[in-house]
Amino acid sequence: MPEGLEAEIYRRAAERTVGRTITAVEVDDLQDTADELRAVLPGLTIVGTHRVGKQVVLDLDDGERLGLHFGMTGRLIVDGASAIDRLEYASGRDDPKWDRLRLDFDDGTHLRVNDPRRWAVFRLDPDLDRLGPDIFDLTPELLAERLRGRRAAIKALLLDQGVVAGFGNMIADEVLWQAGVSPHASAATLSDEQLAAIVEAAQTNLPEMLERGGSHTGVIDPEVRATLPPCPRDGGPLRRDTVGGRTTIWCPVHQTA
């Protein structure tokens, strides 16, 4: 599932298209922007890329921006090569019938978003103002500010893209495990030390996971999620709960409220 780390991997792949001019566009009819994209994009040149949370943005030479959001199973293919071969919960295949967006370029290359479950969303000039600060820009002060007045479970709030942009289910569990904070803990009762630990865990572990290849490379990896071995830190019994409507793996011994 593309979380902020996968979005950054996709952005880096998309960076290769800078300088290319779009000659043809194919869009899944399910996208409510399909007609608009077909009308507007041909003839435009990609001049840059950036990313906020899970949103990858292609900057176009007319000043517009094309926002790519990959949903649960969307993958980016640039020049025929998938930026990520293995995506948890996604099919291992890259079937052309699952192409939801295809941009052909003037030099004969192309970019595709392939998404079996059709939750990817493409739109011009995406509204990024509702997103919180990016996971790579977190500071204790910023996180405290975003959580002010909130009292829901910390994990549910980390997954709220308006609080922090880029956390998905796996890296939220990983960061809380690393920080020693219970996913059930109310944001209203978190200590300054716990907030600092969460930010420290994000700053330390997320770049490492990015370099290792994505959200599935943490301690709480898919194998651990599936088999619930003893906690790798203290040997305690890992638990599988639902928090914020999502499956949550955590250790009640060292992750405290």
Place this chain on the structure above:
DNA sequence: GCCCTTGTTACGCC
């Protein structure tokens, strides 16, 4: 064929 998976949004309630 049933049920699991996730990110986002819609909706009802407080």
Place this chain on the structure above:
DNA sequence: AGGCGTAACAAGGG
């Protein structure tokens, strides 16, 4: 008003 909890959505895979 706005926070919060829950369900719905798509559809492949087990």
